[in-house]
Amino acid sequence: xxxxxxxxxxxxxxxxxxxxxxxxxxxxxxxxxxxxxxxxxxxxxxxxxxxxxxxxxxxxxxxxxxxxxxxxxxxxxxxxxxxxxxxxxxxxxxxxxxxxxxxxxxxxxxxxxxxxxxxxxxxxxxxxxxxxxxxxxxxxxxxxxxxxxxxxxxxxxxxxxxxxxxxxxxxxxxxxxxxxxxxxxxxxxxxxxxxxxxxxxxxxxxxxxxxxxxxxxxxxxxxxxxxxxxx
Amino acid sequence: xxxxxxxxxxxxxxxxxxxxxxxxxxxxxxxxxxxxxxxxxxxxxxxxxxxxxxxxxxxxxxxxxxxxxxxxxxxxxxxxxxxxxxxxxxxxxxxxxxxxxxxxxxxxxxxxxxxxxxxxxxxxxxxxxxxxxxxxxxxxxxxxxxxxxxxxxxxxxxxxxxxxxxxxxxxxxxxxxxxxxxxxxxxxxxxxxxxxxxxxxxxxxxxxxxxxxxxxxxxxxxxxxxxxxxx
DNA sequence: TGAATAGTGTCTATAAGACATTATCCA
DNA sequence: TGGATAATGTCTTATAGACACTATTCA
Numbered sequence: 001x002x003x004x005x006x007x008x009x010x011x012x013x014x015x016x017x018x019x020x021x022x023x024x025x026x027x028x029x030x031x032x033x034x035x036x037x038x039x040x041x042x043x044x045x046x047x048x049x050x051x052x053x054x055x056x057x058x059x060x061x062x063x064x065x066x067x068x069x070x071x072x073x074x075x076x077x078x079x080x081x082x083x084x085x086x087x088x089x090x091x092x093x094x095x096x097x098x099x100x101x102x103x104x105x106x107x108x109x110x111x112x113x114x115x116x117x118x119x120x121x122x123x124x125x126x127x128x129x130x131x132x133x134x135x136x137x138x139x140x141x142x143x144x145x146x147x148x149x150x151x152x153x154x155x156x157x158x159x160x161x162x163x164x165x166x167x168x169x170x171x172x173x174x175x176x177x178x179x180x181x182x183x184x185x186x187x188x189x190x191x192x193x194x195x196x197x198x199x200x201x202x203x204x205x206x207x208x209x210x211x212x213x214x215x216x217x218x219x220x221x222x223x224x225x226x227x228x229x230x231x
Numbered sequence: 232x233x234x235x236x237x238x239x240x241x242x243x244x245x246x247x248x249x250x251x252x253x254x255x256x257x258x259x260x261x262x263x264x265x266x267x268x269x270x271x272x273x274x275x276x277x278x279x280x281x282x283x284x285x286x287x288x289x290x291x292x293x294x295x296x297x298x299x300x301x302x303x304x305x306x307x308x309x310x311x312x313x314x315x316x317x318x319x320x321x322x323x324x325x326x327x328x329x330x331x332x333x334x335x336x337x338x339x340x341x342x343x344x345x346x347x348x349x350x351x352x353x354x355x356x357x358x359x360x361x362x363x364x365x366x367x368x369x370x371x372x373x374x375x376x377x378x379x380x381x382x383x384x385x386x387x388x389x390x391x392x393x394x395x396x397x398x399x400x401x402x403x404x405x406x407x408x409x410x411x412x413x414x415x416x417x418x419x420x421x422x423x424x425x426x427x428x429x430x431x432x433x434x435x436x437x438x439x440x441x442x443x444x445x446x447x448x449x450x451x452x453x454x455x456x457x458x459x460x461x462x
Numbered sequence: 463t464g465a466a467t468a469g470t471g472t473c474t475a476t477a478a479g480a481c482a483t484t485a486t487c488c489a
Numbered sequence: 490t491g492g493a494t495a496a497t498g499t500c501t502t503a504t505a506g507a508c509a510c511t512a513t514t515c516a
Contacts, residue, residue, distance in 0.1 A: 006282040008241045010314075010325055049314070051237040051323035056315035081312040081327050083241075083280070084287035092282035094241055094325070096312050162468070180506060182469075187504095206467025207513035393495070411479060413496075418477090437494025438486035 008083065008092040012061045013046035013130065015079065015097065015137035016071065018104040018117065019154040022170055025104075025117040026134065029068045031127075037089055038127040042116070044134065045069075046095065061098040068115050070108060075101035075153040075219070080136050087129045099137045101153045145171045149190050149220040158194050160209035161185070188222035189215055239314065239323040243292045244277035244361065246310065246328065246368035247302065249335040249348065250385040253401055256335070256348040257365065260299045262358075268320055269358040275365065276300075276346070277326065292329040299346050301339060306332035306384040306450070311367050318360045330368045332384045376402045380421050380451040389425050391440035392416070421451055 016027035029045040031038055045068040054060040058076060065073060076098060083094035110116070123134060144150040151167040152159070165181045185191055194211040214220070247258035260276040262269055276299040285291035289307060296304060307329060314325035341347070354365060375381040382398040383390070396412050416422055425442040445451070 007238065008280055008282050010239045010241060049239055049323075049325070051239050051316070054316075054323075057312060057325070060314075078312065081288060081309065083291075083327065085282070085285070092280075092285075094280070094288070094327070096314065096325070160468085177506065177508085178468085179470075179508080184505085204467095205465065205515045207469075209468055391495085408479065408481090409495085410481080410497075415478085435494095436488045436492065438496075440495060 006092065008094045009088065009090065010049045011046055011093065011095045012049055012057065012064055013044050013095050013097050013133055014061050014065050014100050015044055015134055016065065016069070016100045016102060017120070017137070017141065017154070018102050018107070019167060019170060020104050020117060020119075022166055024120040024138075024170055026120045026123055027069065027071075027102075027115060028118055029115045030113065041127050043126045043128070043130050045115070049096070057096050058098070061096070061100075065100060069102075069110055071100075071102045072106045073100045073102055074106075075099075075150065077140075079133070079140060082129055082133060095133075097133045097136070099140055101141075101150070103154065103156060105156060141171055142173075144219075147221055149214055149216070149222070152191075152214055153219075158211045158213045160211060161191075162209055164191070164212070184222075188220075190220055190222055191215060237323065239325045240319065240321065241280045242277055242324065242326045243280055243288065243295055244275050244326050244328050244364055245292050245296050245331050246275055246365055247296065247300070247331045247333060248351070248368070248372065248385070249333050249338070250398060250401060251335050251348060251350075253397055255351040255369075255401055257351045257354055258300065258302075258333075258346060259349055259354075260346045261344065272358050273347070274357045274359070274361050280327070288327050289329070292327070292331075296331060300333075300341055302331075302333045303337045304331045304333055305337075306330075306381065308371075310364070310371060313360055313364065326364075328364045328367070330371055332372075332381070334385065334387060336387060372402055375450075378452055380445055380447070383422075383445055384450075389442045389444045391442060392422075393440055395422070395443070419451075420446055422446055 018025050018027070027045065028042040031041050031043060033039050045064055047064045047067070049057070049060045050063075054063060057078065061076065061078075062073065065071060079097040079099045081094060081096045083092075085092050087093050087095070104117075120134075120138065123131075125131070126134065141150065145168055151171045152164060154167050154171075155163060161182060164185070165176055165178065168181070169176055191212040192215045194213050249256050249258070258276065259273040262272050262274060264270050276295055278295045278298070280288070280291045281294075285294060288309065292307065292309075293304065296302060310328040310330045312325060312327045314323075316323050318324050318326070335348075351365075351369065354362075356362070357365065372381065376399055382402045383395060385398050385402075386394060392413060395416070396407055396409065399412070400407055422443040423446045425444050
């Protein structure tokens with residue numbers, strides 16, 4: 001029953017983002033030197049879906065990610081599926097792209113000869129259609145930042161309000177108003193104070209910030225909010 | 232280089248929606264009697280991606296749709312990709328699902344022995360994970376209805392404001408307020424009056440409605456609007 | 463005490479929602 | 490003229506956005 005002639009290759013590519021020094025960074029991995037196409041080129045991690053190992057698509061993406069980094073993923077979502085005759089010179093190819101957010105602090109022992117973080121703003125040429133994939137990922141993150149808690153998954157478990165606002169600003173590439181941001185975040189019930197430890201952990205001067213954590217351990221949609229311009 | 236052992240099947244399934252008598256309807260097609268799984272069962276149209284015929288995924292979806300119906304598609308968007316070891320008893324299977332909207336008036340010559348419209352509300356059991364796919368499609372349509380012109384693609388090229396509001400109500404399954412709806416739609420610049428032909432085309436009594444068309448021929452996002460409850 | 467950062471209060475413009483009113487057709 | 494449908498107007502309340510102010514720390 002199954003067609004014996006050419007059938008598409010099935011792969012998965014993962015856009016992994018993290019926050020380093022208040023800036024979004026993208027994980028690039030070095031392609032296998034034995035690959036018939038683009039060997040040794042740096043790009044986003046990817047690989048074939050393994051029918052024998054993987055239970056489903058998200059597990060395939062998770063496996064690919066694990067293989068390249070020991071990164072604990074705090075957020076993983078299917079992004080889009082790219083497929084055409086021409087996107088890979090080896091033939092008709094399908095890539096189920098995923099978006100992953102990780103906490104930079106939790107990623108340990110990245111082998112710099114295999115995987116590196118680069119500032120997202122500095123990413124230029126990538127092989128295949130990977131620039132398009134990364135662009136789609138950024139668009140998705142920006143969109144969700146306007147109505148959900150998604151950017152918080154780039155922060156540690158507990159964080160301060162200024163830190164939270166900082167991630168939103170980094171993701172949206174736009175300044176936000178302190179007061180408006182607080183009002184919205186509180187009204188939505190997106191975060192809650194962490195009792196006890198109001199102790200400060202950083203900075204030189206200024207009033208110590210209160211610690212918060214997400215009210216919900218998973219993504220929380222809260223209507224269209226948090227978008228505030230400022231000159 | 233290419234793995235010679237088991238590779239996932241690559242298919243595409245299309246959720247086709249239309250509006251009949253103010254109600255959302257789903258297109259079901261009868262599966263091939265020669266299929267090794269679920270022969271002769273009615274479900275959403277689907278088929279293998281053909282590496283030899285199709286240029287890319289959206290063209291594969293369009294081809295599958297054309298094969299089952301002569302339907303002119305007014306809106307086509309990739310929905311989600313479902314893939315796992317167990318979703319198809321034939322083995323590891325990937326389905327790139329698409330959402331299509333068509334104008335019922337423009338669909339001609341549907342062979343009732345091959346394809347039929349059924350009210351979406353009455354759809355119960357479907358084979359494979361197709362219930363999940365349809366649910367995802369409905370969720371997508373509802374979500375986009377709250378901030379875009381998407382439901383208008385279920386209407387003819389020109390339409391009246393009450394008709395437009397009707398589609399939104401059908402999609403959202405919720406009554407809307409006349410006045411609020413008009414204000415929002417106009418302010419967004421989503422539609423524009425069709426000059427000349429203010430002539431009425433239907434109904435028995437009452438003031439004739441103005442004809443409009445979409446300002447933009449493609450999907451228009453307008454911020455989060457149009458959601459108004461009413462007792 | 464003053465610089466620096468965190469957090470709160472307040473005012474205004476705008477938008478949403480509910481509902482009442484007017485407009486225009488047909489029988 | 491009255492019923493029916495379309496279109497508009499108005500009022501109230503909620504929210505966004507801007508900005509000023511207070512609070513708490515360190516040097």
